[in-house]
Amino acid sequence: MNMKSPFYYLPILSLCILWLPAPTLDGFWDRKIASGPDFEYSAALSNVGRGDNEKWTPELLDQFLTSPMKFAPGTKMEFQGFLNPEDRKALIEHLKISRK
Numbered sequence: 001m002n003m004k005s006p007f008y009y010l011p012i013l014s015l016c017i018l019w020l021p022a023p024t025l026d027g028f029w030d031r032k033i034a035s036g037p038d039f040e041y042s043a044a045l046s047n048v049g050r051g052d053n054e055k056w057t058p059e060l061l062d063q064f065l066t067s068p069m070k071f072a073p074g075t076k077m078e079f080q081g082f083l084n085p086e087d088r089k090a091l092i093e094h095l096k097i098s099r100k
């Protein structure tokens with residue numbers, strides 16, 4: 001393979017590191033909302049974890065995934081969400097593999 005100098009790849013490597021960082025979802029059901037390791041959560045999502053709703057429930061996650069930015073204005077999870085309820089149901093069912 002014709003490898004170029006490592007500096008050639010620096011821009012794309014930097015982008016990979018800086019681009020779309022997201023928290024791990026491993027075991028997220030069992031920990032307080034917005035409390036995963038090695039990630040600086042937005043104040044918006046951290047505030048969801050205050051009070052009674054400290055952990056994610058399927059109902060809460062359904063609201064978040066419908067529109068992350070409406071559910072927690074200012075969240076770093078800046079994507080439009082899943083409008084189809086069936087998609088969300090399937091996704092939430094799938095995410096149960098993230099239970100410890």
Ligand code: HEM
Nearest residue numbers: 020021022028033034035036041042045075076077078079
């Ligand atoms: C199948 C799609 C997705 C699912 C199921 C999902 C799920 C989640 C969950 C459950 C959390 C909260 C984690 C916690 O409380 O520890 C979260 C946070 C986050 N996700 Fe996603 N996510 C999805 C797509 C994305 C995408 C496409 C991005 C990148 C644009 C993203 C970036 C983030 C970020 C940055 C946070 C932290 C938000 C904050 O601090 O405000 N996620 N995600």
